[in-house]
Amino acid sequence: MKKLPWIGTVLLGALAPAQASESLIARAAEPDGAAVGPRAETGAGLPDGREAAAASGVRALEEAPPAPERTPRPAAAEWDAAEPVRLARDRSSAACKARMRREWLRIDCTAPSLAAVRTLGASAGEAWFSLDQNSSEDLATGVSVAFPVRLGDRRVIEILAGTSAYRGQIGISTSFVISEQWLDGDAGPLVSVL
Amino acid sequence: MRAPQDDALYLADEDHRALRRIPLPVDVSAPPIAIAMPGRPAQVLAIEGRVLVTIRDPGLLLVMQPDPTAGLVEVARVPLPADAWGLAITPDERTALVTSAWTGKVSAVDLATATKSWSIDVPREPRGVVVREDGAAAYITHLTSAALTRIDLRSPPQARPIALSPSPYRAPPDEPRAASLGYAAALSPDGRRLFVARHALGAIGELSWFGAASVDVLVTGNDEPLAPRRREAAPSRLARDFELDIAGDQELEAPRSELAPFVQPRALVYRESTRTLLVASEGTDALVELDALSVEPTLRPLHTYPLGSSPALAGAAPGSLDALSRDAGVATLCGAPSGVALSGDESLAWVYCRSTDTLALVRLDEHKAGVPYEPGPVPFIRLAKPPLPEQAAIGRKLFYNATDWITSGGLGCAGCHPDGRDDGHVWHEVSGGDFANFFGSADNRPMAGLAGGVARQTPMLAGRVSAEGPYGWNAQSELLAARILEGFGLHRWGMGGGADGALSLRASYLASFLREGLVPPPREDRPLTPEEKHGFALFTSEAAQCSRCHVPETEYTDRTGYPMPGLVARPGFYREKKGTVYKTPSLRFIAGTAPYYHDGSARTLEALVEQNEDRMGRTSHMSRKDKAALVAFLRTL
Numbered sequence: 001m002k003k004l005p006w007i008g009t010v011l012l013g014a015l016a017p018a019q020a021s022e023s024l025i026a027r028a029a030e031p032d033g034a035a036v037g038p039r040a041e042t043g044a045g046l047p048d049g050r051e052a053a054a055a056s057g058v059r060a061l062e063e064a065p066p067a068p069e070r071t072p073r074p075a076a077a078e079w080d081a082a083e084p085v086r087l088a089r090d091r092s093s094a095a096c097k098a099r100m101r102r103e104w105l106r107i108d109c110t111a112p113s114l115a116a117v118r119t120l121g122a123s124a125g126e127a128w129f130s131l132d133q134n135s136s137e138d139l140a141t142g143v144s145v146a147f148p149v150r151l152g153d154r155r156v157i158e159i160l161a162g163t164s165a166y167r168g169q170i171g172i173s174t175s176f177v178i179s180e181q182w183l184d185g186d187a188g189p190l191v192s193v194l
Numbered sequence: 195m196r197a198p199q200d201d202a203l204y205l206a207d208e209d210h211r212a213l214r215r216i217p218l219p220v221d222v223s224a225p226p227i228a229i230a231m232p233g234r235p236a237q238v239l240a241i242e243g244r245v246l247v248t249i250r251d252p253g254l255l256l257v258m259q260p261d262p263t264a265g266l267v268e269v270a271r272v273p274l275p276a277d278a279w280g281l282a283i284t285p286d287e288r289t290a291l292v293t294s295a296w297t298g299k300v301s302a303v304d305l306a307t308a309t310k311s312w313s314i315d316v317p318r319e320p321r322g323v324v325v326r327e328d329g330a331a332a333y334i335t336h337l338t339s340a341a342l343t344r345i346d347l348r349s350p351p352q353a354r355p356i357a358l359s360p361s362p363y364r365a366p367p368d369e370p371r372a373a374s375l376g377y378a379a380a381l382s383p384d385g386r387r388l389f390v391a392r393h394a395l396g397a398i399g400e401l402s403w404f405g406a407a408s409v410d411v412l413v414t415g416n417d418e419p420l421a422p423r424r425r426e427a428a429p430s431r432l433a434r435d436f437e438l439d440i441a442g443d444q445e446l447e448a449p450r451s452e453l454a455p456f457v458q459p460r461a462l463v464y465r466e467s468t469r470t471l472l473v474a475s476e477g478t479d480a481l482v483e484l485d486a487l488s489v490e491p492t493l494r495p496l497h498t499y500p501l502g503s504s505p506a507l508a509g510a511a512p513g514s515l516d517a518l519s520r521d522a523g524v525a526t527l528c529g530a531p532s533g534v535a536l537s538g539d540e541s542l543a544w545v546y547c548r549s550t551d552t553l554a555l556v557r558l559d560e561h562k563a564g565v566p567y568e569p570g571p572v573p574f575i576r577l578a579k580p581p582l583p584e585q586a587a588i589g590r591k592l593f594y595n596a597t598d599w600i601t602s603g604g605l606g607c608a609g610c611h612p613d614g615r616d617d618g619h620v621w622h623e624v625s626g627g628d629f630a631n632f633f634g635s636a637d638n639r640p641m642a643g644l645a646g647g648v649a650r651q652t653p654m655l656a657g658r659v660s661a662e663g664p665y666g667w668n669a670q671s672e673l674l675a676a677r678i679l680e681g682f683g684l685h686r687w688g689m690g691g692g693a694d695g696a697l698s699l700r701a702s703y704l705a706s707f708l709r710e711g712l713v714p715p716p717r718e719d720r721p722l723t724p725e726e727k728h729g730f731a732l733f734t735s736e737a738a739q740c741s742r743c744h745v746p747e748t749e750y751t752d753r754t755g756y757p758m759p760g761l762v763a764r765p766g767f768y769r770e771k772k773g774t775v776y777k778t779p780s781l782r783f784i785a786g787t788a789p790y791y792h793d794g795s796a797r798t799l800e801a802l803v804e805q806n807e808d809r810m811g812r813t814s815h816m817s818r819k820d821k822a823a824l825v826a827f828l829r830t831l
Binding site for chain 2: 088089091114115116117118119120121122123125127128129130131133138139140154155156158160162171172173174176177179180181183184185186190192194
């Protein structure tokens with residue numbers, strides 16, 4: 001007796017094929033229709049954003065935290081000038097890139113067959129999600145997440161992919177988990193993408 | 195435990211009643227030094243010039259000193275409440291704190307005078323203990339509850355519970371899960387985060403009859419969980435045209451990552467250089483590395499180091515322990531990892547593998563770009579021969595093992611019966627035409643339309659399985675091996691398969707271990723107090739009739755099934771089938787096995803006697819003093 005996972009209506013053949021990240025970036029629908037700006041890798045495979053930052057010259061978010069402010073989410077065009085940052089840990093194999101504008105952090109990830117993004121838990125409610133999806137495809141090949149990084153924050157976000165299952169049914173599985181925490185006494189925010 | 199001078203590794207080998215000293219660097223060809231202990235050692239801690247060891251029975255803290263000839267010599271012996279287990283010292287190294295598991299105590303020992311300063315009561319099965327950086331308080335983990343205990347280390351010491359829900363995103367909002375197997379905790383180097391490894395009972399997920407593995411984080415600044423609460427209607431975005439109806443489907447609302455990257459967490463250490471955690475996964479014979487920077491470290495493990503078995507040797511003799519282990523699907527190299535220590539540079543982990551009596555030397559991933567981790571053979575030291583005859587020795591491996599699908603269904607016997615005791619949990623059992631399954635919470639439904647299930651509390655095994663039979667809450671299994679066979683089907687979703695011969699062989703191995711290998715909890719050898727004597731007189735009286743069924747000569751049970759009229763189904767559980775009978779449970783060690791009844795409806799012995807309503811024997815005629823005396827006697831069993 002085995003319990004079947006969720007049974008959906010999307011057929012196996014409709015799952016999007018893997019996309020090259022370059023082509024995805026070229027056509028990715030940006031927040032509010034903006035073009036994609038320069039992005040930095042978030043330090044894939046490195047144990048510690050601080051060490052990686054020293055090697056690359058890219059600012060480690062943990063070592064240079066944003067000012068304590070409360071500003072609105074950047075408009076689409078503002079992200080073009082956003083500064084690439086390194087996260088405390090990134091195990092996305094270069095599939096995710098992070099940048100910072102004021103106290104807002106944006107993480108863009110590319111992966112095949114992305115189905116959903118959601119907050120599992122957050123100490124503050126603000127978070128903005130977008131899926132990059134061609135009109136001909138049932139699933140997305142990119143996802144963008146933006147949220148403010150403020151002292152006291154704790155947040156867990158899950159990015160999900162559609163997976164094939166029994167007889168054309170599909171399920172969902174975790175592609176990435178984004179974790180943010182910045183406790184009083186920390187040098188800076190600890191953000192990881194796993 | 196590595197010595198501060200980096201010259202030796204110390205290992206508490208409970209099953210051989212020995213402390214082992216392994217000179218560093220480890221020479222795999224040289225046997226370690228074994229130092230006999232006055233009882234079973236549980237944990238060891240090496241500090242400057244001294245080695246501290248907890249002894250379970252009799253309860254002791256041994257203070258030892260390195261010695262060039264003997265390895266270690268005893269310099270002091272501090273009597274403590276029985277089943278001394280967990281061990282930590284205050285930052286000034288003046289005080290040792292010791293948990294006593296079975297007796298539910300935490301004690302402080304003044305190391306300068308080698309005397310006990312105090313002992314206080316805490317909830318059931320205290321195990322792990324860590325002391326805050328400021329020395330102001332200690333945190334205690336428990337095998338049978340989710341809440342931690344915080345002890346403020348002032349005079350007098352004060353204990354209070356600290357809520358820490360296990361695996362919070364695998365539970366509905368405002369319905370925290372229960373937890374078990376809280377053996378271990380570790381502080382971050384700055385002391386501001388406390389990591390606790392355990393098992394989330396009834397956690398929601400696909401095929402999660404047993405729950406989920408969890409490392410939960412407490413912020414020590416305010417004693418609040420690090421993970422923010424799961425909230426209804428949290429932000430989400432779905433792919434266009436993806437008709438996914440997540441809302442209201444608890445399985446889909448739970449994280450879709452692996453439920454059990456580790457099984458039966460037995461030890462936990464913080465690896466400072468990589469800001470990661472290493473968990474000894476008893477059930478899967480692995481060391482698992484997690485991100486200590488994550489709010490929920492268990493959701494995405496960084497690395498799994500499989501340790502269980504080396505490639506099969508062509509020359510393994512038929513009938514040898516190695517060959518029999520392979521046939522039974524259990525570890526040959528490192529089974530039931532239960533202790534971890536790091537080398538000074540943290541490039542290496544030494545892992546004590548209890549069920550194979552080995553020490554594995556695990557080279558760790560550096561987690562650096564451009565430095566790929568190349569897995570290779572794991573060197574190991576054979577510490578000792580198995581402490582049991584061959585059948586029981588393989589049963590010992592099976593008892594801890596969660597990878598042999600025929601036997602375990604994803605959780606080993608030790609997952610619900612830690613130390614052969616119980617997890618304090620009331621499970622849900624559902625049955626249909628040709629199946630029966632256990633699951634941890636009413637939310638975990640093995641199939642549509644099934645929910646609730648009847649209530650079945652985990653029974654303790656140690657010291658209660660010497661009789662031929664019958665076994666099971668309903669006395670349904672004639673023999674112990676038959677009950678174990680039934681368990682192979684119950685404790686899972688779906689049968690694990692396996693030919694009758696393979697199943698029977700495993701059941702017989704396990705039965706041998708349960709009888710020969712499990713160690714009963716300690717009992718005080720002392721005369722009864724006047725109150726207890728009065729309780730004994732009541733227990734054996736014709737008026738009360740307790741001893742008619744709870745026969746003293748046969749572990750306080752007649753092993754016969756009786757109906758239990760008037761017990762109503764607890765919320766969340768099914769009503770029992772008409773005519774169900776319940777085997778008289780053994781009362782041996784009953785003081786330490788709350789809650790009571792098959793459905794766990796009595797939280798204490800006092801409540802059980804008070805609410806008996808002459809259902810079992812007769813107690814309604816007793817005065818309050820009599821009932822207290824009866825409970826006092828029951829606690830001595």
